[in-house]
Amino acid sequence: MSYERGLALCLVLEIALFSIIGWNFFTPGNAGEIVRASAEIGLLALALTPVIVTGGIDLSVGSLLGLCAVVLGVAWRDAGWPLPAAAAAAIVAGVAGGGLNALLVARLGIPPLIVTLGTYSLFRGLAEGVTAGVKNYSDFPASFLFLGQGGVGAVPSQLLVLVAAAVGFWLMVHRMAAGRTLRAIGFSPDGARYAGVSVNRRLGAVYLLSGMCAGVAALLYVARLGQAKADAGTGFELMAITAVILGGTSIFGGRGSVGGTLLGLATLGVLQNGLRLADLPAELAGVVTAALLLAALGANRVFQGRDGT
Amino acid sequence: MRNAALLALLLGAVACRGTGEHGKTIAMMPKNKGNPYFASCRTGAEEAAKELKVRLLWDGPTETDPAKQNEVVEAWITRGVDAIAVSVENKEAISTVLRKARARGIKVLTWDADTEPDARDYFVNQATPRGIAETLAGHAARLLGGKGSFAVITASLTAANQNEWLRQLRLVLAERYPDIKLVDVRPSDDDRKRAFEETQTLLKVHPEVKVVMAIASPAVPGAAEAVKQSGRTDVRVTGLGLPNDARPYLKDGVLDSAVLWNTKDLGYLTVQAANALAMGTLKPGVSSLTAGRLGAVKVEGDQVILGTPFTFTKDNVDQFNF
Numbered sequence: 021m022s023y024e025r026g027l028a029l030c031l032v033l034e035i036a037l038f039s040i041i042g043w044n045f046f047t048p049g050n051a052g053e054i055v056r057a058s059a060e061i062g063l064l065a066l067a068l069t070p071v072i073v074t075g076g077i078d079l080s081v082g083s084l085l086g087l088c089a090v091v092l093g094v095a096w097r098d099a100g101w102p103l104p105a106a107a108a109a110a111i112v113a114g115v116a117g118g119g120l121n122a123l124l125v126a127r128l129g130i131p132p133l134i135v136t137l138g139t140y141s142l143f144r145g146l147a148e149g150v151t152a153g154v155k156n157y158s159d160f161p162a163s164f165l166f167l168g169q170g171g172v173g174a175v176p177s178q179l180l181v182l183v184a185a186a187v188g189f190w191l192m193v194h195r196m197a198a199g200r201t202l203r204a205i206g207f208s209p210d211g212a213r214y215a216g217v218s219v220n221r222r223l224g225a226v227y228l229l230s231g232m233c234a235g236v237a238a239l240l241y242v243a244r245l246g247q248a249k250a251d252a253g254t255g256f257e258l259m260a261i262t263a264v265i266l267g268g269t270s271i272f273g274g275r276g277s278v279g280g281t282l283l284g285l286a287t288l289g290v291l292q293n294g295l296r297l298a299d300l301p302a303e304l305a306g307v308v309t310a311a312l313l314l315a316a317l318g319a320n321r322v323f324q325g326r327d328g329t
Numbered sequence: 330m331r332n333a334a335l336l337a338l339l340l341g342a343v344a345c346r347g348t349g350e351h352g353k354t355i356a357m358m359p360k361n362k363g364n365p366y367f368a369s370c371r372t373g374a375e376e377a378a379k380e381l382k383v384r385l386l387w388d389g390p391t392e393t394d395p396a397k398q399n400e401v402v403e404a405w406i407t408r409g410v411d412a413i414a415v416s417v418e419n420k421e422a423i424s425t426v427l428r429k430a431r432a433r434g435i436k437v438l439t440w441d442a443d444t445e446p447d448a449r450d451y452f453v454n455q456a457t458p459r460g461i462a463e464t465l466a467g468h469a470a471r472l473l474g475g476k477g478s479f480a481v482i483t484a485s486l487t488a489a490n491q492n493e494w495l496r497q498l499r500l501v502l503a504e505r506y507p508d509i510k511l512v513d514v515r516p517s518d519d520d521r522k523r524a525f526e527e528t529q530t531l532l533k534v535h536p537e538v539k540v541v542m543a544i545a546s547p548a549v550p551g552a553a554e555a556v557k558q559s560g561r562t563d564v565r566v567t568g569l570g571l572p573n574d575a576r577p578y579l580k581d582g583v584l585d586s587a588v589l590w591n592t593k594d595l596g597y598l599t600v601q602a603a604n605a606l607a608m609g610t611l612k613p614g615v616s617s618l619t620a621g622r623l624g625a626v627k628v629e630g631d632q633v634i635l636g637t638p639f640t641f642t643k644d645n646v647d648q649f650n651f
Binding site: 152292 | 362386388391396399405408409419422485486487516
């Protein structure tokens with residue numbers, strides 16, 4: 021717990037710093053912008069938290085976001101479906117993609133790093149194939165764009181989705197028996213199996229959820245940018261994993277928290293936004309993120325002792 | 330460690346802030362900060378900023394995430410600037426946020442690559458797509474002797490500029506060079522290595538291709554290197570590229586010609602136009618803009634025109650260094 025407190029302190033310092041050196045940083049409008057810009061990666065990071073807690077990884081989420089965005093565009097414009105149906109199709113595509121990962125990881129027992137490295141290319145490749153890389157679906161109705169660009173006052177509509185997802189994952193990881201079994205799997209899959217945990221089913225579920233969140237994130241992304249194209253969400257998986265790890269979840273599995281992930285996400289989001297408002301080059305974000313991550317991992321070891329599992 | 334990093338940041342930012350509290354603030358965005366093409370535009374932009382005593386913010390994506398340009402513009406709107414000038418990666422995506430900037434009273438220009446006309450006040454046009462297509466088609470026709478096949482290495486298959494040039498190129502071919510065939514278009518993703526690999530594949534798949542046309546600046550040296558290593562002396566390269574990248578291959582003879590506009594002038598003109606727009610001297614109905622060392626520049630409707638394309642060859646390339 022002290023790690024999270026340290027990270028929270030770091031976030032407060034960061035906010036204080038940018039309030040001094042940034043232009044119009046400490047304003048409600050800007051807080052809304054930070055949420056808006058972080059919402060999709062936030063959804064992916066929330067879903068990745070239980071995945072990483074089981075000792076797994078899902079590198080395919082960014083590509084799957086791209087594929088779901090394309091599915092949305094195809095269903096809506098090419099097939100002429102009403103938008104709610106197309107949005108549902110995009111989420112179904114996410115579940116299907118997550119289902120494929122789940123099948124390969126949980127049923128066939130292939131290491132998740134390899135499975136999702138494969139589907140990382142597969143999903144992006146499908147998205148590019150369907151659109152030949154050039155098709156760009158735009159001119160979505162204003163009622164849909166509201167999801168990404170609108171809101172009530174300075175409160176962006178994404179905040180609702182993000183909060184709902186955070187509560188859901190928090191309940192799952194920290195309040196339900198399922199969460200304990202995920203940690204048990206992370207510490208030792210065999211041990212969990214002997215303890216009577218249906219490891220395969222649990223693993224399948226977390227990858228399935230991860231795919232579903234990629235689908236929902238695709239909706240937010242398309243609504244925010246007003247376009248659905250095959251390159252949607254490029255590199256998002258690494259940003260999301262960074263947020264999770266920065267949040268104190270162990271890459272070896274067995275340990276992690278949803279609250280930590282949210283703090284990690286906020287730290288990264290504020291950093292990107294703050295650097296720009298302070299007229300500092302955004303490349304610094306990479307350097308500072310790396311420094312934060314290394315400091316966090318170091319601190320994690322100090323706070324929590326060695327984790328060799 | 331964290332605190333030290335934050336402190337360093339703070340000091341850096343305060344130091345940045347201390348300089349130049351003067352004139353208008355102009356925010357300018359390239360498609361990709363890492364591309365030397367944009368780096369050379371930046372030198373011109375900074376030259377103009379210095380002359381005009383304006384504060385120039387230069388920021389943009391360092392990777393190919395299409396959402397990044399929007400996030401940078403959002404930040405500039407929040408920060409509050411007088412004018413925003415964007416080289417647009419993706420017009421559908423950026424137009425919403427540019428309209429939002431205009432609604433907040435910020436002057437908006439596009440340069441190098443345009444967005445939807447209602448999302449900006451002016452477009453600083455480096456060269457018309459038609460002019461570029463004519464120049465490129467002319468080089469290809471000359472190299473092929475009026476008859477034969479050529480292929481294109483483009484930026485990405487989604488890049489708006491390149492796709493417009495390709496469209497015009499096909500029109501020019503149909504009108505003037507019916508015996509010349511464009512047999513393949515391959516992406517390079519603005520990456521030299523990718524262009525190298527795609528050109529290698531291209532030469533194998535289409536042995537009849539005698540001219541490779543690389544229409545993104547990092548693709549020119551990539552394509553030229555691939556042709557050089559293939560040992561195919563019957564294949565020549567032409568395209569759109571920066572003189573420094575092109576120089577060794579122009580001297581080798583692998584690269585016949587590199588077409589471009591003066592990138593420094595483009596950056597220079599963009600800042601000049603942005604400042605004029607913010608000051609109110611560039612407004613609807615104006616047909617000419619006085620742009621510092623460039624003199625009077627033509628304004629056509631909502632476009633500020635830089636001029637005609639320029640071809641670098643082995644004879645003139647040494648006069649340029651960017």
